[in-house]
Amino acid sequence: MAFSAKELQILDCAQRLLAEAGDAGLTMRRIADCAEMRLSNVQYYFKIRDDVLKAMVARYFDDCSAEIAQVLQQSQATTLRARLYFLARAGLRHGDEVTDMCRTFRELWAISSRNPEVQTHLMDYYRRFSQLVVGFVLQSDEEDARHLRLRSLLLPVFEGYSITAAALPLSEAQMADLITELALSVLEEEAANKE
Amino acid sequence: MAFSAKELQILDCAQRLLAEAGDAGLTMRRIADCAEMRLSNVQYYFKIRDDVLKAMVARYFDDCSAEIAQVLQQSQATTLRARLYFLARAGLRHGDEVTDMCRTFRELWAISSRNPEVQTHLMDYYRRFSQLVVGFVLQSDEEDARHLRLRSLLLPVFEGYSITAAALPLSEAQMADLITELALSVLEEEAANKE
DNA sequence: CAAAAACTAGGTCAATTGACCAAAATGGTC
DNA sequence: GACCATTTTGGTCAATTGACCTAGTTTTTG
Numbered sequence: 354m355a356f357s358a359k360e361l362q363i364l365d366c367a368q369r370l371l372a373e374a375g376d377a378g379l380t381m382r383r384i385a386d387c388a389e390m391r392l393s394n395v396q397y398y399f400k401i402r403d404d405v406l407k408a409m410v411a412r413y414f415d416d417c418s419a420e421i422a423q424v425l426q427q428s429q430a431t432t433l434r435a436r437l438y439f440l441a442r443a444g445l446r447h448g449d450e451v452t453d454m455c456r457t458f459r460e461l462w463a464i465s466s467r468n469p470e471v472q473t474h475l476m477d478y479y480r481r482f483s484q485l486v487v488g489f490v491l492q493s494d495e496e497d498a499r500h501l502r503l504r505s506l507l508l509p510v511f512e513g514y515s516i517t518a519a520a521l522p523l524s525e526a527q528m529a530d531l532i533t534e535l536a537l538s539v540l541e542e543e544a545a546n547k548e
Numbered sequence: 549m550a551f552s553a554k555e556l557q558i559l560d561c562a563q564r565l566l567a568e569a570g571d572a573g574l575t576m577r578r579i580a581d582c583a584e585m586r587l588s589n590v591q592y593y594f595k596i597r598d599d600v601l602k603a604m605v606a607r608y609f610d611d612c613s614a615e616i617a618q619v620l621q622q623s624q625a626t627t628l629r630a631r632l633y634f635l636a637r638a639g640l641r642h643g644d645e646v647t648d649m650c651r652t653f654r655e656l657w658a659i660s661s662r663n664p665e666v667q668t669h670l671m672d673y674y675r676r677f678s679q680l681v682v683g684f685v686l687q688s689d690e691e692d693a694r695h696l697r698l699r700s701l702l703l704p705v706f707e708g709y710s711i712t713a714a715a716l717p718l719s720e721a722q723m724a725d726l727i728t729e730l731a732l733s734v735l736e737e738e739a740a741n742k743e
Numbered sequence: 744c745a746a747a748a749a750c751t752a753g754g755t756c757a758a759t760t761g762a763c764c765a766a767a768a769t770g771g772t773c
Numbered sequence: 774g775a776c777c778a779t780t781t782t783g784g785t786c787a788a789t790t791g792a793c794c795t796a797g798t799t800t801t802t803g
Contacts, residue, residue, distance in 0.1 A: 359750090375658055377572035381791065393793090394751055402791065456661045462711055463570055463658040466651045472714075479715035501717040505726060508716060513708025516657055519667075520674035521703060522696040531700060531734070538733040539726070554780090576761065588763090589781055597761065 356412070360398050362388045367409045372456040376464055381405070406464075410471050413457065414478040421482060425489045436490045437536045441529040444486075444507070448515025449525050455515050483508045490536070502539045507532075551607070555593050557583045562604045567651040571659055574601070601659075605666050608652065609673040616677060620684045631685045632731045636724040639681075639702070643710025644720050650710050678703045685731070697734045702727075 356364065366387035370379045381402055385392045399405040424443055430436040447454060465472040483504040488494045490503065510532060514521075523531065551559065561582035565574045576597055580587045594600040619638055625631040642649060660667040678699040683689045685698065705727060709716075718726065 373662075375571060375662060377570075380789080382789080391752060392791095393753075396792075397750065400792090451661060459654075459658045459661050463654045466646060466654050467570060476715040479712050483715070496717075502726060505716050505718045505723060506730065508712045509705050509708030511704075511708065512711050513704030513706065516707050517674050517703045520671040520678070521700050522691075523700045528700060531697060535701065535730050535733065539730065575759080577759080586782060587761095588783075591762075592780065595762090 364409045367405050371460050372453045410474050437533045441532040444511040445525050448518050499540050559604045562600050566655050567648045605669050632728045636727040639706040640720050643713050
């Protein structure tokens with residue numbers, strides 16, 4: 354599981370190439386060029402192309418999870434509403450410009466349609482992501498109904514926003530307000546239903 | 549703009565290949581095989597590969613828009629809530645299984661990151677889609693604040709759901725209920741804000 | 744120190760690709 | 774039938790690709 358420096362170099366290049374040029378643009382030779390080594394050298398560490406892809410995907414999702422955890426720790430919001438708003442801003446910012454992260458995800462969505470292993474990694478990541486994020490908002494990891502409902506709102510909204518942002522009539526700031534309101538209503542409504 | 553029978557045959561094959569094998573799997577030769585003609589014959593109608601892609605994308609979004617309009621007409625829902633629920637069910641159903649339509653969109657998202665023309669078509673489609681859908685729900689095409697807010701909720705949610713469905717804790721039916729509630733709260737909240 | 748393991752270099756190979764081309768066939772029109 | 778644009782065919786071309794392979798080099802280990 355632990356990668357050597359050279360392997361990390363290869364995986365970094367693979368990820369960059371995937372974001373820049375897509376699945377088809379991710380060739381062993383370009384990886385070698387980017388990583389400043391010979392083709393046969395790349396193939397020494399990863400016998401076939403698919404090995405690069407699998408390793409890259411696994412590492413990518415781990416990195417993303419770690420980054421999210423870090424971002425959440427930076428928040429000093431004390432109220433539920435403030436935490437939701439902080440989260441909404443952070444979640445939307447990614448989708449707003451088409452970042453490398455955003456490009457990478459688009460490629461992975463496409464690849465996951467034809468690659469069960471990538472699909473599994475992707476869904477694992479989404480579960481971890483939404484648990485982390487909702488755990489932060491509710492300040493509790495208990496998987497009660499509020500927890501599940503909030504996850505089911507935020508996960509699709511953030512991912513969907515990153516695709517459709519350019520077609521939406523509201524600004525990022527307005528969207529953040531909207532999502533905050535919606536999230537609160539999801540949590541309140543549950544309380545109402547309990548009666 | 550109007551395509552001949554042979555051109556349609558080519559574009560149909562291109563779309564099928566894109567969904568099945570992705571951008572990299574969409575080659576001129578495979579299109580020719582699928583369409584049961586010679587490579588050079590495909591190239592007679594579309595000089596270069598990019599021409600096939602552009603024509604296919606334009607046609608695909610037109611077809612999608614037409615299909616949505618047709619689905620909406622089938623609804624006999626008379627209340628706001630019923631229309632929302634009908635829409636939620638219809639919108640979620642697509643994302644639930646990974647259909648050809650769903651696969652095609654994933655490919656187009658990836659391609660649009662590197663292809664401004666595809667990006668433009670995609671955003672045009674999303675605007676038309678959300679206007680159509682929200683116009684149906686509100687039974688009005690006036691672009692007031694309620695209209696804009698509902699569009700900004702539904703568009704990301706539907707697209708995001710098609711990606712994350714397998715990672716969500718709620719069932720499709722529960723999601724439809726949730727989305728209906730959320731949509732109503734978006735519309736109510738606006739009324740409250742107006743005071 | 745010597746053997747084994749890890750690593751690097753350079754090259755080959757068949758297969759596939761997009762683009763291009765000249766010639767042949769087709770079908771309608773005068 | 775002659776003429777012309779449209780369509781179709783078969784073939785070529787250089788470029789790129791993933792996968793192998795062998796021969797060296799360096800580093801580690803016993």
